[in-house]
Ligand code: FES
C-alpha cells in the first residue's frame with residue numbers, strides 16, 4: 001500500500017458562499033418555498049432541493065433537452081434557467097404530468113411505441129412534446145422532427161418518438 | 177401464454193415515462209457531500225505543485241483530495257484490474273503526480289453543495305512539468321507495432337494480388353468517436369456504520385465494479401455493494417469501471433460520509449472512446465466477381481499504458497469466399513486515455529472499410545453490389561473452415577432489397593434525382609458474433625403464483641428487465657405481471673458485464689435451466705398428492721403452463737402449482753444455478769444483416785440527408801420483437817451519426833479535445849432521422865443454444881456507415897473514404 005504524506009493546510013481568508021434568496025415555485029400544483037443561492041439553476045433546485053429527479057441533467061449547457069420542463073405551459077431548458085428568476089412561476093415536471101396514477105396520453109404513447117430505450121432523455125422528450133402540442137405548430141411528421149430536435153436521444157428512438165407524438169396528438173385532438 | 181417472440185411492452189416502461197426510474201446520480205443520503213473533479217490541462221508530464229488553499233477557503237468546502245492526501249490505494253497493477261481491462265498497466269486515479277492524458281482527474285473537491293464544489297474546483301492551482309506529447313495517429317504510423325490479434329492468413333495473398341484481373345485497394349479512416357450516453361457518468365457512494373459502502377454507479381457490470389473497488393482499496397466483497405438499477409445509456413462506455421467511481425469512494429472513505437460525484441459532459445471526453453483507425457483493404461477479383469484474395473490491415477491508436485485492440489480485420493475473409501487472405505492489426509501509442517469498446521467494437525470500423533471496398537469493387541466490375549456479394553457468398557466461416565449454426569444472410573439480402581425497392585436502382589452515379597436533390601442508393605452487409613457467457617440466476621416461486629427472477633446483469637436500455645420477465649413467464653407458466661425481475665445489484669447471482677450482445681442468450685439460458693429445476697421440484701410435490709394425475713411422469717414429460725403443472729401428452733392431466741406446493745407444505749421454492757454453455761468447436765456462431773440506404777444530397781449545398789433505411793437482420797430467435805427492433809433502429813441512427821456527423825477533434829498542439837460537448841460533437845437529432853425499417857429474417861437455430869437466441873445489441877450498426885457512404889457515392893459520384901462525410905468533403 002502506498003501512503004502519501006498528508007500536507008498541512010493553512011486556510012487563507014475564507015470566501016463566503018453567496019447569500020440565499022427565498023423563492024416560491026408552484027411545482028406540479030404544489031406551492032414550494034425554498035431559499036436558494038443565485039447560482040442555483042432551476043434544474044438543480046428541482047433535483048437536489050425538491051428531490052424531483054424525473055427531470056434529467058444531460059449536459060447542463062442547454063444542448064441536449066434532457067432537462068426540459070414546462071413553465072407556464074411553455075417548454076424550457078431548466079439547466080439554463082436560474083431558480084431565482086422563476087419566483088412565483090408555475091412549473092410542470094414529468095412527475096406532474098400524470099394525474100391520480102393515470103398516465104398522460106403522451107406517456108402512454110411513448111410506452112406503446114417503445115419511444116425510448118434507456119429512458120434518460122424520456123422525461124425531457126415527453127415534456128417537450130407536451131409543450132409542442134400546446135404550441136399547435138407541428139402538424140406533419142417533418143414538423144414534429146424539426147420542432148423536437150432540441151431533445152437528443154442517444155439511444156436513437158427518434159422514429160418511435162415521432163410515432164408516439166402523432167398517436168398522442170390524435171388521442172388528445174379527438175378528446176377536445 | 178407465450179411471451180417469447182412477441183412485442184411485449186417494456187416492464188420498466190412506466191417507471192421511465194413517469195420519471196420514477198432512479199439513475200446512479202439520483203440516489204441520496206442524509207449528509208450527502210457533492211464532489212467536483214479538477215482535470216489536467218496538459219497531455220504528458222507531472223504535477224509540479226498543486227495548491228488547494230484557495231478552494232479550501234471557500235465556505236462549505238470540506239476537503240480537496242489530490243495524489244498527496246488521498247486515502248490509501250493498492251500499489252500494484254493487480255489491484256486495478258477489471259474483467260474488461262486490456263493488456264497493460266491500468267490507469268490509477270489520483271495515484272501519483274504523473275500526467276498521462278489531457279483531461280486526467282487530478283483533484284476532487286468535496287463540499288456541502290454541488291455549486292460550491294464546482295466553484296471551488298476552479299480555484300485549485302496547478303503547476304506542471306510538461307513533456308512533449310503526441311496525440312496524432314497520423315504522425316505515428318511508422319511507430320505502429322503489430323498485435324497478434326487477427327486470424328491466421330490463408331494461401332498466398334501477395335501472389336494472388338499480383339496475378340489479379342481486377343484489383344481494388346484503398347485506405348479508409350474512422351476518427352475518434354465518443355459514446356456520449358445521455359446520462360452523465362455518476363456515482364453515489366453511501367458510507368454506512370463500520371465502513372460498509374453502497375455504491376450506486378453508472379456501469380454495465382456491477383460485480384466488475386465491486387471487485388475493482390475491493391482491489392484498489394483493500395476492502396472485502398461483503399463491505400462493498402454496487403447497484404445500477406437503471407443506466408441512462410452506455411454503449412460500451414460502462415464496461416470498465418470509470419474514474420468517477422474511484423474518486424467518489426475516495427471521498428466517502430476520507431470523510432466517512434455519503435458522496436455523490438457526477439461528471440460534466442466535457443469531463444466525459446476523458447473516458448474511453450472508439451479509437452481513430454486507418455483501414456487498408458485490398459481485394460483481388462476475377463471478372464465474374466469471384467474473389468481471389470483479401471488483405472486487410474488496420475492501424476489504430478491506443479494509450480501509452482494499455483494495449484486496446486479489437487478484431488477489425490478478420491471479418492473480411494470470414495464473410496466472403498476467398499482462397500487467399502491476410503490480416504494485420506497494428507497499434508500506435510499516444511498520450512491519450514485508453515480507447516474502449518463502443519457499439520460493435522472492431523466490426524463497426526473494419527466492416528465499414530470492407531463494405532466500402534466491396535462497393536468500389538462492384539463499380540469496377542460493373543456488377544450490382546448485391547449480386548457481387550451473392551457471387552462470393554460463403555456458407556462456411558472462411559477463417560476456421562467451419563459451418564455456421566445458422567446463416568440466413570441470403571434471405572436478408574432478398575427481404576431487404578425487396579422492402580427497399582432495390583430493383584429500381586439505376587447503377588450509374590448521379591443517375592437518380594428528386595427535384596434539385598441527387599438521390600443515391602447504397603447497401604452493405606453486417607456481421608457480428610453470437611457470443612454467450614456463463615450466468616447465474618435465482619428464481620423464487622411462491623405458492624400464490626408469483627416469481628422473482630434475479631441476476632446481477634444490467635439493463636442499459638437494451639430491455640433486459642423485459643426479456644428476463646418474458647423468458648421466466650414462459651418457463652414457469654405464469655402471467656408476466658406475476659414475475660418480478662431484479663438486476664443491477666452485485667449481491668445477486670453472478671453475471672458477466674453486459675456487452676458483446678451476449679446478455680439475451682446467456683440470461684435466457686440461465687433462467688430456463690433454473691426454471692427446469694423448479695419444475696422438477698413442483699412435479700415431485702405434485703406426485704406426492706394422493707391419486708396424482710401426474711404419477712409416473714418424468715420432469716421432461718411435463719410443462720408449466722397457466723399456473724399448472726401439465727402433462728405434455730394430455731393437457732387434461734394437470735395439477736395447479738399452488739395445490740402442489742400447499743399440499744407439500746411448501747410456501748416458496750428457491751433455486752439458484754450457474755449455467756454454462758457446452759463447448760462447441762465445430763460451428764461458427766454469427767449474426768448477419770443487409771442494410772439498404774437512400775440519401776438525398778443537395779447538389780449546391782452538399783447537405784446529405786438519409787431519407788430511408790432498411791435493415792434486414794438474421795439473429796436467431798428474437799425474444800422481444802419490439803425492444804429488439806428499437807435496438808436495431810437505434811443502431812441505424814448510430815450508423816448515420818458515424819457516417820455523417822460524429823468526430824472528436826483534438827488540438828494536437830495541446831493534445832486536448834476541442835469539441836468536448838454535444839453541441840460541437842454532433843450526434844444525430846430527430847430531424848436527421850427519417851424512415852427506418854427493421855426486418856427480422858426467420859433464422860431457426862437449435863444448435864447455438866436451446867432457445868436459438870443470438871443477440872442484437874451490435875449487429876444493427878455494423879455496415880450502416882458503409883451503406884450511407886456507398887449511397888453518397890451513388891448520388892454524387894464522389895467517394896469519400898474518411899469519416900464523417902461532411903459538406904466540405906462533398907463540395908471540395
Ligand atoms: S441538461 Fe439542460 S439542455 Fe442538457
Ligand code: FES
Pocket residue numbers: 115116117118119120121122152153154155156157358408409637
Ligand atoms: S432513451 Fe436513451 S437517450 Fe433516449
